[in-house]
Amino acid sequence: MSFIPQYSIIIPAAGIGKRMQSVVPKQYLLLAGKTIIEQTISGLLAHPQIKRVVIVLSAKDETFHTLPVANDPRVETTIxxxxxxxxxxxxxxYLSNSHEKWVLVHDAARPCLLHKDLTRLLRLAEKxxxxxxxxxxxxxxxxxxxANNLVAHTEPRENLWHALTPQFFMLEQLRNALIKAAENNIVITDEASAIEYVQQGVHIVEGCASNIKVTKPEDLLLAEFYLTQRTLSHKDKK
Structure with a gap:
């Protein structure tokens, strides 16, 4: 039997999601019968190359540990x-002492990631x-x-990409880049921007547009549609 490399994935989930106009953090809104973060975690753990999910919570979070997924031994938490x-x-x-060479980072509110896209991203470690x-x-x-919200000009869209997650880097490389950016008060919007700041390369792997981030109320309906279609597709293949 051939060896299949496995990886750990970090999910930052300490935010409050102001744009969702909700009294609870958006990761705890219901989506197709589960919370968004449960859908996200379940999808990741169903992939054969994901061995562990580290959820990074707010110190004030009192919800995550009440969810059934929190009892999965592959799910760990830190603050x-x-x-x-x-x-x-x-x-x-948290992962630095576990001898991990590579690590993934994924948004808690991206529950529609396709396994085929994740597999293609993970192949970077082989290259x-x-x-x-x-x-x-x-x-x-x-x-x-x-500044007046008037169009200044049209941006050429050639070679422009919408960045998604997961993002996949060598653990120490990413950690050092984030530390250096923090020391110099550089605003980091995703992990790739930290790698870019230290002038190291970042591959782009084209993914499916259905890998949406639930940010606004209307995104919930679209995410539920994608999840439902995926479930129906799996049933058809059985």
Missing amino acids: GGKERSDSVLAGLH SDLGGILATPVRDTMKRAN
């Missing part, structure tokens, strides 16, 4: 920080020491606005 980058760094520190991200090419016309 995060104010910003996403702080929480990712906390997750990296080089450069990690990468899932992304989709920009298809719409892109406008740059000025």
Whole structure:
């Protein structure tokens, strides 16, 4: 039997999701019968190359440990920080003594990740020491606005991509990049931007546009549609 490499994945989940206009953090909103974060975790753990999921929580979180998925031995938790980058760094520190060479980072509110996209991203570890991200090419016309919210100009969309997650890098490389960015007060919006800051390469792996991030109320309906279609597709294949 051939060896199949397995990886750990960090899910920063210490945010409150203001844009969802909800009294609870968006990861705990219901989606197709489960919370969003449960859907996300279940999808990841169903992939044969994911061995562990580290959920980075707010110190004030009182919900996650009440969820059934929290009892899965492959699910571990640690405490995060104010910003996403702080929480990712906390997750990296948590894993630093476990001899992990590579690590994934995925948004808690992206429950529709396809296994085939994750498999393609993980293949980067077989090719080089450069990690990468899932992304989709920009298809719409892109406008740059000025301070008065008027169009300043049209941005060429050639070679423009929407960054998705998971993002996949060597653990120590990512940890060092995040630490250096923090020391210099650099705003980090995703893991790739930290790697870019230290001038190291990032591969782009094209992923499916259905890998949406639930950010606004209307995203819940779309995410439920994708999850339902996936369930129906799996039943048809049995």
